[in-house]
Amino acid sequence: MRSPADTGRRVIVVGAGGAGLAAGLEAARAGARVLLLEAGDQVGGATARAGGVVYAADTPVQKARGIEDSVDRLVNYYATVSRHELEPRLMRRSAEGTREVIGWLEELGISWEPERLYVAGLEFDPRGHLPSGDTRGLGPAGGAMIVAALLTAVEERPEVEIRTRTRVADLLVEDGRVAGVRLADGTEERADAVVLASGGFGAGAEMLAAHWPEATRHGDWHWYLGPDTNVGDGLRMGLAAGAELRGYGGTLLETPNFGRLNDAFTPPWLIYVNQRGHRFVDETDTYCVMPHVIARQPGGVCWAVFDDAALRKVADGGHVDPYGLGVDLESNWTGAMLRRQIDAGVVRTGATLAELAEGTGIAADGLAATVELWNADVAAGRDSVFDKSGELVAVESGPFYAVELRPAIIGITFGGLRIDDAARVLDTAGRPIPGLHAAGEVAGGLDADVYAGGGTSIGNALVFGRVAARTAVGVAAPA
């Protein structure tokens, strides 16, 4: 069946995560025939594994909570967090687009409860929107709800063909114009425009070595939260077509390396010390800043310290989920897990603090002074240095324990193809590469060094997926 608005244009979308599904849906609605090519066994990508937070300002959800916010404030926030490194017009498109995305997803069946809004970045008023909906079994939490809503809408469009287990290997470039793709099996598919939506490169050893070597600094402690198919194909193809690279780094989560547990939040009852024995952060701080803070400590590592009384009090169940993301994952910080790791010798033990210091290489005098102050603070009911809230627990009765932590779990990669606010991929001279568009994690220039907030990635994937589709079909004039 041909759409009444059929433009006769064919759009190929590479990758069917959040950005790809959004692009596919919007391209079909704008009158294109769409071929959505997905390397994995199922659609969803990293998006389907995500908490599903969408970072947005000036939304009806915020208004229902009485929160006054605006697009200007969000653009200003991005400028501040990035120290003016990001292009304002991209940030404006992002801020306006995420506001629209909240309503757009609502039309697709997602609901947002105002009481679940939370502070997802470094802002004062909450901008983290948590979705409610059906996951269709595509993943554990809110990200899968968004993927399911998009997939349901895409499946209703006869103009969209989805092919899973179909890896795109190269772009076809003819006379300087992207004219289609070559698949891994050697066959070619031609199109008027190609949208790269192939996600980040956290699973790509070569790309990590080339574009973010610090991410693998801790050797076999490092692993990637997203799918194995996110090896950076789109980035490689775009660079080969002459695109400019933008952005560097990404998000890392600290891990005790007990196993492949995605445990982003630390309970308040333990303290982090560096090799000098000093506390250096509010241990419950957001993962937007934590990896940077730990990476700057001597050796780029730290230790979580607690005592036997704390261990005896720790419950066995329950994931630390301060934001109510609803992801039911095994926690590193249960009594059962910690006892297993103590028995295995992974968690270090000392009958006294001095013995613990000797076994870990932590400076004994620094540790003693830190614990002395901490215990006095706990008795006084206030963390006098970092103002940590939550249950503060003294470190006073041996045996004492120390868990080494390293920022080594890769969440998101920031390096990507430079795009303009119409999601056209720009070459190294700053000109659009004809026929080539990018959206989602494969696009760069949307994050600076510090992650602005949980929810900015999915938000941008959906915004620029929609924008890329409209530009690719030719229904929105590039700015």
Ligand SMILES: Cc1cc2nc3c(=O)[nH]c(=O)nc-3n(C[C@H](O)[C@H](O)[C@H](O)COP(=O)(O)OP(=O)(O)OC[C@H]3O[C@@H](n4cnc5c(N)ncnc54)[C@H](O)[C@@H]3O)c2cc1C
């Ligand atoms: C566990 C986890 C939790 C997260 N939580 C949040 C959150 O709550 N909020 C937030 O904003 N961000 C979150 N993020 C980050 C966010 O999910 C991603 O940045 C975003 O979803 C990326 O969307 P995308 O469409 O660009 O990529 P993806 O969703 O990863 O989709 C890319 C797709 O492209 C496919 N692909 C790759 N190469 C090829 C190829 N050559 N040919 C064909 N297909 C290919 C992949 O298989 C994949 O399906 C989280 C990430 C993880 C891993």
